Amino acid sequence: MTAAQNIYRIIREHGPICRADLHRKFRLRPATVTRITAGLIKKNLIRSYGKDAAALGRSPELLTINESAFYVMGLQAVRGAIRGGIVSSGGDMEACSSLALPEKLDNRRFLSGLRRCALDLAKIAEGKRLKVAGVGLALPGEVDWQTGRLVQAPVILPGLADADCGGCLADALGAPVTVDHDAAMITVAERRWGGSRDCGSFGVLFIGHGIGGNFMVDGKLFRGARNRSGEWGHIPLRRGGALCRCGLRGCFEALASIPVIENNYPGKMDFGKITALALAGEKKAVAALTEAAGYIGEAAAILFDILDIEKLVITGEIIAAEKIIRAPVLESVMRHSHSKHFPGREIISFSRFGQEVGVLGAAAASVQQLLIQGGVETGA
Numbered sequence: 558m559t560a561a562q563n564i565y566r567i568i569r570e571h572g573p574i575c576r577a578d579l580h581r582k583f584r585l586r587p588a589t590v591t592r593i594t595a596g597l598i599k600k601n602l603i604r605s606y607g608k609d610a611a612a613l614g615r616s617p618e619l620l621t622i623n624e625s626a627f628y629v630m631g632l633q634a635v636r637g638a639i640r641g642g643i644v645s646s647g648g649d650m651e652a653c654s655s656l657a658l659p660e661k662l663d664n665r666r667f668l669s670g671l672r673r674c675a676l677d678l679a680k681i682a683e684g685k686r687l688k689v690a691g692v693g694l695a696l697p698g699e700v701d702w703q704t705g706r707l708v709q710a711p712v713i714l715p716g717l718a719d720a721d722c723g724g725c726l727a728d729a730l731g732a733p734v735t736v737d738h739d740a741a742m743i744t745v746a747e748r749r750w751g752g753s754r755d756c757g758s759f760g761v762l763f764i765g766h767g768i769g770g771n772f773m774v775d776g777k778l779f780r781g782a783r784n785r786s787g788e789w790g791h792i793p794l795r796r797g798g799a800l801c802r803c804g805l806r807g808c809f810e811a812l813a814s815i816p817v818i819e820n821n822y823p824g825k826m827d828f829g830k831i832t833a834l835a836l837a838g839e840k841k842a843v844a845a846l847t848e849a850a851g852y853i854g855e856a857a858a859i860l861f862d863i864l865d866i867e868k869l870v871i872t873g874e875i876i877a878a879e880k881i882i883r884a885p886v887l888e889s890v891m892r893h894s895h896s897k898h899f900p901g902r903e904i905i906s907f908s909r910f911g912q913e914v915g916v917l918g919a920a921a922a923s924v925q926q927l928l929i930q931g932g933v934e935t936g937a
């Protein structure tokens with residue numbers, strides 16, 4: 558790590574901080590601090606945070622990280638498409654794009670679509686004069702985050718096996734690539750840019766076509782021994798209940814995922830329409846959503862009891878129905894959780910990222926990786 562990267566890291570972890578503290582607390586020579594911070598300010602990587610009003614005598618200038626100093630590309634593979642965006646290191650989406658995938662997939666077809674989507678976005682970024690420092694890719698299924706390979710995703714991306722997604726993107730863009738499971742990346746985004754910035758331990762529950770999630774424990778993403786943590790959709794909630802696509806019965810996903818809610822409406826209906834009807838007060842629509850909310854609260858109560866997390870963030874397509882399900886989810890958590898007392902904080906929240914949560918997740922993980930590894934050009 559160069560001296561500039563070291564100072565950048567200290568300011569990120571301990572800032573806002575004044576120059577005097579940089580040499581007092583971290584034993585850096587005053588001349589080095591002055592020279593390097595001037596270089597970092599010139600490169601727009603750090604900025605003034607104003608004067609330290611609490612200091613005695615002449616108040617020194619505090620320095621902090623400039624969160625919008627650089628840009629990354631976030632990509633997400635979903636059923637039938639690749640979505641992507643150019644995102645600032647402060648979490649603002651500057652441009653987005655998507656590409657439809659062919660119906661019949663294999664490694665070659667998927668990687669060629671991925672490459673094309675990435676190159677299209679790179680061109681958009683170039684047109685806007687945004688320099689892309691890194692790229693993140695969010696994948697469903699089983700992902701080897703250390704090698705950047707998609708091991709398999711039989712439900713959402715059938716036909717793919719051991720696909721070198723990280724290698725494909727590194728080759729196309731020549732930038733550092735971060736590949737991970739989509740739920741893990743979404744959890745990182747909630748902590749970095751979402752409503753959980755001050756939360757050390759929280760869970761993220763994704764409810765869409767499938768159900769999954771992940772957890773942050775003491776400020777760290779919890780991966781489990783085999784990087785399989787968060788397979789929440791297949792915990793059994795009803796013995797002998799509805800058949801799940803995994804082959805078992807009564808899984809959480811077989812009771813509360815979006816297709817199940819659509820099927821539970823008499824005569825079957827699109828989720829968007831069910832939500833609109835429920836908001837207008839139609840009883841059958843309210844009933845279909847409230848039933849799912851009961852299961853969501855029941856599954857959430859298990860997590861609260863096992864990990865004693867501070868809160869749970871609900872994300873995915875389900876958030877469109879927030880107004881209808883918020884109260885019944887909370888009521889169900891309180892009914893099923895052993896802890897009846899949650900002082901001082903809202904224990905259930907809904908993500909404010911909307912449907913682009915996966916792209917933002919991939920971008921957040923890339924930003925995090927660049928900052929940790931000092932991969933952002935900090936040389937002074």
Ligand SMILES: [Zn+2]
Nearest residue numbers: 791801803808
């Ligand atoms: Zn299942």
